[in-house]
Amino acid sequence: MNFLLRSLSPGQRLPAGAVRQSLPWVMISAGLLFRLIQYGANRSLWADEATLALNIVNRSFSELMQPLDYQQAAPVGFLMVEKLAIELLGNHEYALRLFPLASGIASLFLFYALAKRCLSARVLPVALGLFATLPSLIYFSSEVKQYASDVAIALLAWLIVVHLSRQKSIFLSQIGLYGLLGAVLIWFSHPVVFVLAGTGLSTVLISWVNHQRTRIKSLLATYSLWALSFIAFYALLLAPLSSRDDLTTSFVGHGGFPASPLYIIPWLFFAVGKFFYKPLGFPIPLAVVALVAFGFGYRSLYQKNRSALLLLLSPVLATLAAAILQQYPFHQRLVLFLTPFVTVLIAEGAVQIYHKASAKGLSWLGGLFLALLFAYPVMTAGALLVEPNWREEIRPVIQYVEEHRQPGDLIYVYQRGEYQFKYYAQRYGYSPEDYIIGVDDLDSEDGYGLSEQEAQRYRADLDQLQGSRVWIIFSHIAQVADETGLVEARLNQLGDRIDGFYRPGAYALLYDLSQ
Incomplete structure (x- = not known):
């Protein structure tokens, strides 16, 4: 932590040469280690995993296209990969958790790519350190559920949209390639549509403000392929789930949807605030610290890079809009895919707080804030070195x-x-x-x-x-x-x-x- 604080000191640069280049990889390596330790523990399937695993094991590939038993729902692409894993490797926990693990590992590298696009070099290690140690991201990398792959696919979708929107010229071949990539991702993750729709709309808006009319036409051509894929996906697989009144009632009771239009504003404050507790995983007092850092990060990017801020927040705003319309619950692990976008803003804000405190001769206070922010993630991740998490053995x-x-x-x-x-x-x-x-x-x-x-x-x-x-x-x-x-x-x-x-x-x- 002292090394990190010195690298963040106002007026100082990150360590030169090999150390500066290696610091992000140290964070990524730590995140990789924690995920592998938890995966290697090979804990028993707990109830929620077992209900999904029974569907995967007892059904054929074609039967996985039908509504699942035991009130389960998962993207068909995820189910197919899981079925393929047990067909090739055998029906055991390691095989069932292999795709979530691969997704958790891929997320570390994809997040690095995202953070480099939005943050300065001095903020990057803070963002990577948080992302590598957040307990929910480590845990779901060894869970037989789709939440780890949701994170990886959300990151990949965001990078695809942003990369496409920043091309000087978009050729027909690129429209086809990126259109196909986005169309396929929709079948592997239910919430990725909010990333594609939110960031896609944001890139069109940014291009409009910058008077890039030709680019808008190319973007809309690509996005139309995504829309067609989603329409087909919804008609074939999501429509039966959307008619499940028991799910809607359950998520209203758990705060995933506002109970009525009269409660939308207080629900928004509750839903956003709760996000820092679950799924981010901060205990309630420290969730306030993360929320304050998020606020400072929002203000900082608003002043420095409004386009990046809009692109980061657009998936969150799209998901909140869907929750208000009672189409997708803004609730705990179901919104884990938004973690990368919020983590970037938390890291930006934490560094800004440290700098402001240091400028007033209160570097100890800024250091304390960083220590509080990292305390729980680092403590829980470090505890895995002693004993992995067990649930229902x-x-x-x-x-x-x-x-x-x-x-x-x-x-x-x-x-x-x-x-x-x-x-x-x-x-x-x-x-x-x-x-x-x-x-x-x-x-x-x-x-x-x-x-x-x-x-x-x-x-x-x-x-x-x-x-x-x-x-x-x-x-x-x-x-x-x-x-x-x-x-x-x-x-x-x-x-x-x-x-x-x-x-x-x-x-x-x-x-x-x-x-």
């Missing part, structure tokens, strides 16, 4: 049960771990008749939490297990201590606990209910 739990169960033992799966268990069941030779999935929790009917009706259902379901030794497998248990507590309490009434095996987010208990 059901795989070793199932393995323990398999190694210790006796003939005649029943296996009862707590219903929140159903899809994880089903994914691993085939690996350990279980057929559906070898286990019992617990009774549903009725959350879709009476809301989240333990109701009396649910409690009665749990007790009646467990009472049917009497007369045998029973392995109870728990997973996906965060924030449901009332349910798991009730299950264990009922089992303790029915028999004796004789064994237990615990791992992060999952465990198994053996009860003798034969008496």
Whole structure:
């Protein structure tokens, strides 16, 4: 950090020669290391990953074009790559997470290319340092979901639009090439349309202001190919999802959409402010630090480079507009793809704050601000060197049960771990008749939490297990201590606990209910 602060001092240049050139690559290498460590941990699939993995594993390539089971949705291009990975490498976690990892790694280099276009050399290491260590970007680089690839594709789309718009002359071959690239990306990422539309509209506006009428015609010709691709994509694949009222209701309740037109303005403040908490991943007090830096970064680029500011903000504005129209939720991981554009402004603002403080003889205050901004990302990323993140480690739990169960033992799966268990069941030779999935929790009917009706259902379901030794497998248990507590309490009434095996987010208990 001291080295970085010296490189940012007013009136000083970045270290000369090899050090100046190597500093960005040091940041990129650190980001690469953190992503590889988390990927190499090979943690068990958690519930959300397992539901998508079951679709990928149990469907053919053509069947992945149809609406997915278990209330899942993912871009068809992503699904095809995932299916190809397990066909070539086998059905295991490493294969399923390979494309997200590749996307996370590619994002580091693509972000470098973006940041170089918008930031000075003295701000670049700060931006790369943040992007390399933000916990959400590291985590989703080893998650069997499309969010890491959304980030990489958003960066690639932005670079394509900006590169095309800055060409002195746009030839017919370039229109075809860039038109084809953008058209293909739409099938690999749902939210990339907001990047293409937002930045595309911005480049047309910038060209109009600069009286570049010929360029506008070439840009619109390219963008028309993207529009045709999106129309086809929407008609074939997105239309069935857009009619899902349950998704709209859910995202209104979670703040992804404004509840009504009357609440649009307060919702905008809430949605933008929450973005710095999730998906950026700053704890709430430090999210305020990042938000302040963002504000200074906005002001700085507004004064120095309004075109760059517009191009950076246009994907964010397009996504907010879609959320206001209730077409796409501005909510947590679903807007992770906007992280690169916001990170650039945070870095610009943080350096501006440091310079302003230093100009007043308060360099210590500017250094403290930078330290607060980097504290949590660096701390969480560094912790991976000691121990990777675990979530719901059901795989070793199932393995323990398999190694210790006796003939005649029943296996009862707590219903929140159903899809994880089903994914691993085939690996350990279980057929559906070898286990019992617990009774549903009725959350879709009476809301989240333990109701009396649910409690009665749990007790009646467990009472049917009497007369045998029973392995109870728990997973996906965060924030449901009332349910798991009730299950264990009922089992303790029915028999004796004789064994237990615990791992992060999952465990198994053996009860003798034969008496």
